[in-house]
Ligand code: SIN
């Protein structure tokens with residue numbers, strides 16, 4: 001009985017798996033900080049709330065987004081770009097919380113990227129049914145820095161492709177607190193998220209939150 005009691009409060013162990021030269025998955029690396037990350041998120045959302053952006057073609061992106069940091073990723077009828085100003089509020093994006101920056105820097109270090117200095121954190125909110133098509137992150141001014149991606153909340157099936165769109169795609173189950181890092185030779189790997197299934201997580205409710213840290 002006592003065993004059961006302690007099982008429920010035990011933290012899952014961090015497990016770092018190198019998938020290739022430039023790609024690492026850090027299972028549960030953000031688990032310990034997740035309540036803090038979510039608390040910071042609620043403060044950020046008061047300044048720059050989630051919104052559904054449109055693409056140049058007029059298609060509404062079904063993943064809701066916001067940003068923190070010096071710059072934010074935006075999409076509208078003019079296309080994708082980084083902007084220091086949140087177009088919704090007309091003012092700067094909220095500052096990147098120290099807890100966010102430190103976590104991203106440490107996860108990059110653990111994955112072999114020493115000098116990561118994230119300037120942008122794109123925050124995605126996926127409801128059941130939301131997905132992100134296979135793409136490369138290539139709006140950044142440099143590809144020398146890695147991408148650090150933190151998953152919170154309900155399960156996602158992450159699609160990890162190769163350097164070209166036609167390369168084989170593997171599916172990686174990402175759960176609350178998992179961190180993926182890709183950079184160096186893998187910086188331009190195709191990736192995406194399969195349609196999210198229904199679920200519930202005590203910290204996020206019925207959604208998945210993803211924090212993507214980039215340097216530009
Ligand atoms: C992204 O590619 O911008 C986000 C990936 C994710 O949500 O895991």
Ligand code: FE2
Pocket residue numbers: 135136137191
């Ligand atoms: Fe991406």
